[in-house]
Amino acid sequence: MSNNVKVNDIFECLCRALSRDAKVNETSQEFSALNSNWERVDYSLKLIKKYKLSPKFETNKKNDLVSIQYRVQGNTEFNETNYQLALMFYTKSIAFATNNSKALGLAYANRSVVLLRKDFYAQCLKDIDRALNNQYPEDLAYKLELRRSKCKKPPRQQTELSYYNPPPIIEHPNQLINCASSSIKINKSEELGRHVLAVKNIPIGDVIAVEEPYSKLLLKDFIYSYCSNCLELCYDLIPCDGCIYALFCSEKCKESAWKLYHQYECPIITMLYHLELTKLNLLALRITLQARDIFGIIDKFNKNNKVYKSDSYEEIHFLEGNTHLRNSADLFPRSVTAAVIFNLLENHTDFIKDLKQPENDEKTVKELILRHLQTGPTNFHEISECREDYFGDFESSVETGAGAFSFMSLINHSCNPNVLRVCHGSKIVLRALRPIKKGEELLDNYGYHFAVNNKNERQRELKRQYFFDCKCEACEQNWPQFNNLQVRTKGFDINEDTLAALLHGDLVTAKKCLPLFQSKAQSSEDLRPCRVLASIQETIKRCYALFGNKSDRI
Template sequence: MEGKCNLTLLSDVTDGCGFFFHSDFGLLSKHISKQLAVDDVDRALKYGYPLQQKYKILIRKGECLRNQGCMQDATIALKLALDSLSESTLTTAEIKVKSEKIANLLRSCSSESVREEKATASSCGFDPHPSIANASRQISLQYSTEKGRYLVAETVIQAGDVIISEKPFAVVLLPDHYDTHCHYCCDRALAPVMCSHCIHVQYCSEVCKDAAWEDYHEVECPMWEVLQEIDSLGHLGVRIILSAGIHKETMISSFSKSLPTTSNGIPGCRADGIYQADYGAVYSLQTHIDNQTQENLFQASMTGLLLSICVHIRLGKDNSVHWDALCNDTEVCALAGLISRHILQLRCNVHAITAVHPQGHADDPGRKVETTEQVRVASAVYPTVSLMNHGCDPNVIASFNGSDVTIRATRNIKNGEEICHSYGPHKNHMPVAERLRKLKEQYFFDCTCSACHMTEKEPSDWSMFKCSNCDQPATLLDSDLVCTNQQCLHKESAKEKLKLKEKADNLFKEGVRCCDKEDVEKSLQLLQQSLHIHEMVLFKHHRTIAEVRDCLARCYALQVHLALFCLLYKPESSTRKQIKKAKRVITKALPLLSRYYGNQHESVQELLEMQACLLSL
């Protein structure tokens, strides 16, 4: 945490400390986050903000909450502000002015509250399943000896429909993001709140800090340095135990025997047949113990034993530190067995929480267009999401809001069709042989999905040329291109197409250089030429075509940025055409992004803000 100054590290706060939290309020409310500004107000009040000026920050809190659409909370804050006026040093005339301002704000909250309720009701497009926690009523849970547990569509599911919305049973932030993200919800910690007992972890709010302490950090806090010596799977394994409260059981050795037996024959379901996504569901996840290497089994066993001893000592169940005594303790061994079980399960059932982060120096003021990449932020276990089997051509997509995951359909799914998501290997990103190898190595199964079955002996579409006869993929064999379409099998010389591809590649490289120099017009010209030639010789799903289009999109974004600048400072210029073009692009992009990621996704919100900006010009 070098270079950070965080006032929440202070345990003994004087009355004047409230000023420090309030001093950040203006910056947060104007430039970063209104919710963080509200949190700072709450901390200022908690740590003794002067009563005479209390009305000021309560008014600001009410304004922020109103702007967020939280009318009920805004009304409460504003009424408290009205009551606080009597404690101020204002004159009678000044109190009257402030009272009128608060009254106007209260009236606006009242008129907006009805609209807020309607919007909340209409935004809920998720009809919960009566017997599958966190899942839509549109799906059902099935089981077979070949497939294990899997989900199928109970009715026709439309593209964009939410199938699963789930909070993690347990989650562990990855070390690279300790200083930037919340250790509880995995959201960005823009105004970090430190643990009151250590300097190792931070949170985005007091709420997350208190929840983490209650769930697991009270036990983890003094053993944090030990946790940093093991991998994230070991850490997540013990956090599952702590989050479930298993360490509080008086007889851990008999705990697993007390788990209910399901009535429907599907592992993880309760006695009444309901899949609750509780600890019983996590416990039922496959360990694949027969397929694990001896090294993995030994490492999981030793890690489980080490962590169980640490937890045992931390809870004060045994003050003895004698290794032999602890290793032979029945309860320690039982806890070690559970942790080891979860570590083995996580090798096949862990989910990566991802976020879109800017590449390079995001704070560079000279950057007009930001290039982003998907980054793994945390590891988590989701019992309901784990019910889905793998498909190399999945029909769903996952998006994250902090650590909360939402699974949406990417295309229309027929009644009775299996719901599949990608465990990593995807038909558009990896050849068949490599997909089969990776799935076998990590998940211990031979993939028989349609994408692997139909193209088992064929090269991948994204690395192939285009057949001149039927436009289908053609593979390079020696000096010839041979069509993979069994109805065509056209054969032609590769010489001319290889020469054209080299020319197109050079145009692409030059176009990228011009784009980096912000020579937009020349870059667009070169990239469009490159795209035209690439589309002539390469199959439509070829990776290079996607890369050229991505760079074109970057250029168009840069062009819009420059057009906005010209419109603001040179309104007589001809840039209004570019603004109209940008409006059309946003209008087309919004429904697509909303369908797959939801209206609250960061990318959708950014587009809405850009659209509002353009409409105001």
């Protein structure tokens, strides 16, 4: 196929070809008769090859001319004191510059000026050294040495890049769930499947779990501002030696990413982006790459392990994909997407060749890619931050990445949740948003809240994406949306100055007011649904969000 083809285009072209050849019914019957994910992918791959729908392979290589263009753009923004944009363009210039080139040295040097101007002296010194190690012109080296002396000249106050407060430590660890506190347990029933119950009363604000994802992915829009491996904000990123789409906060992250997954993503990353694969598509691929060393023992996995290890692929493997509820109209396009991904791995990377048992493991690769294309939409979580806008206000949740959090995925939905999630780096901290009684189920919100969405909308979207009919109290009692809620509680108003301070990201105000908000929410729980209670809960969520990932403008 031609350039600029998208993965959805491939599926649509395949459907048109089948229709033209009067093969739609036959194909549908054959596909419906398949029993495994790997067979569905294999079948789709044969159709793609039969109709010659494989996309033309492309790659964006390092290019010094493009690097220079971005550096010039950076200079323009710097002269206009648009330091945020200048930093991004200089980092793009670094990403596109060929290895050990003059263009790379100049890009590092120019970025060091921004870092100096914003008092990031430690980062500036690193970029100065990087410039000198990458063919920076000798006759200009004195400029860098002058810059170095400015960084070291006292008194100098280094600007600290405080992206998030350290995640809290779980004081009483759970012996059976390695990321959780002892206040909960995993339960199983025919009606609810696996779910999480409180084994004691949990007050508002208590830390229930702190989970690092098995696998995580940075969204494309943030690759020139955040580390592609740990997903943390970084102003002195270093590039991958082979591609222009992966940058890292350190050599340690760079080496870790290469060993874990990037050695196989690097040759095909341009195609992955050109095909416009979604974050869930890309995360399904990355999970499969990371799990390659245990392909041979997947059949021996035990879904009923006594200890739930959220850092293990085994737990990710058993997340619910609802395959039995999906029809061919759902599974066929996913299978085509998985086939396209597999085709890239097979023909343009060493992944298949490097597997321990290539012939047997090919089936496993196909199986897992499609498996996680199904588990992703119902289980994976966003990694987000509070972000400062041009007016100094902080948006409460800007998605920067996605992660496969197996324990968080066990928590069922409610349109009136009793837990909240906050990202600290790539970790998710789970806290009680409402008082949770012993024996009560922990309930998260999957994006459809009673105060924001009406019942019909919530029911429709939850059924479409998650395959269940919500029976939470807000749905059963048909609670009104926020503007139509009764006030009920009197004598408690959230001060406008307090709200303004929180909107501007004031951590001091958040720490000071949080205990009062939690106490009032605890005592008002029996008044739900209530407009004041809903407002207090949203304020509690904003306070905790400010302790997590928080990106200020420079």
